[in-house]
Amino acid sequence: MATSAERGRQVRSRLLQAAAELVAEQGWNAVSTRMVAERAGVAPGLVHYHFASLPALLTEASVQVMEAVVEGAEQGLSQARTAARALELMLADLDRYPGDDPASRLVSEAMLAAGRDEGLRTAMAGLLARFRARLGDRLAAQGVPDPHRTAAVLAAALDGMMLHRTLDPELTSTAVAPVLGRLLQDGTPGTAQEGHP
Amino acid sequence: MATSAERGRQVRSRLLQAAAELVAEQGWNAVSTRMVAERAGVAPGLVHYHFASLPALLTEASVQVMEAVVEGAEQGLSQARTAARALELMLADLDRYPGDDPASRLVSEAMLAAGRDEGLRTAMAGLLARFRARLGDRLAAQGVPDPHRTAAVLAAALDGMMLHRTLDPELTSTAVAPVLGRLLQDGTPGTAQEGHP
């Protein structure tokens, strides 16, 4: 049979998963220690044995999930041979995370909670920076102008569209693909980019 | 002197303002009736005299603020004579709502709460649809291709950038302006679009 230390680690990971689910379902501030314990199938007191506090548990659980999400996106990205293909793959993620699914909700909840929790904020900032750097590098290799700023805008646009999709289900990947495609091509003359005097 | 009905209306509106502030500061689920009453300077029981429930108060308060935000954005938009100028004005809003200010936070909190509150969701969907329609019409008048889809992407991108800005303060309007400018020009390079044809 498993040693008690091994069982302990398993309980800890079950608590993390339960916490991630509940953050997505109920919202960051609506998750209680007893809820998490019940879903994980353990006694309430165990939460504060394995974690210093409830926010610490929620933070660790959320960061873990978001690392997996970013990992998945980066993996798809690394297979793209052209910028257009990379965009296509990112838009596929838009369908995979429609905005009202657990992963999308968790990311949004964490984004708001990050405004009130410094540790969470720095962790998320690191994740975002890493993803944007990778995307920017890929865009640069494909000759997209201003690649890293474009990457920043693309990442923000994707997040925003996931949010807006809750309010407008018609905001699908096929609907926005041609528009975003314009971001990837050279910006030639014509646009009246009105400068400041 | 004021009649009791007039004082009542004033108390009601103070409760609404206090609720909006607290949603932004503490988060949707962290606002309590007693908090709101204290900030509004009234007795706790008054909350349930003027409002059916706490969610009803939060919803009405948030919708009221968001209506004002959209109103302001539309007003600026109506003064723009070119698509580039319209974009410029929208980016100015990006600086006005840096992501960690009360208005931005309230919008984000409401967006998440809308996923769990049907009334709030339909109210917000209406606001978003109205804004996108106005923006799309303006882009169409300036010859921007696929104007209404472009408007949808622009609106989402703006929201997303406000969110990301809390994680990366360098995501300023000047940094993203040239990238977003590419959204406004024709797919095939060379089509200038200055003023009316």
Place this chain on the structure above:
DNA sequence: GTTCGCCTTGGGCGACTGCCCAAATCCAGG
């Protein structure tokens, strides 16, 4: 068999929650 240390239990603490309500207060109309 005994001891040791990690893991687990379940209840208890004071504080807080949304909502309710009898009683007090207020002012306009009679």
Place this chain on the structure above:
DNA sequence: CCTGGATTTGGGCAGTCGCCCAAGGCGAAC
């Protein structure tokens, strides 16, 4: 003056909260 209706008060209700802790269970080392 008094009455009537709207507004306001502050406490009470049953429930939940985060966190804590004495006590017990359990496998490994000796």
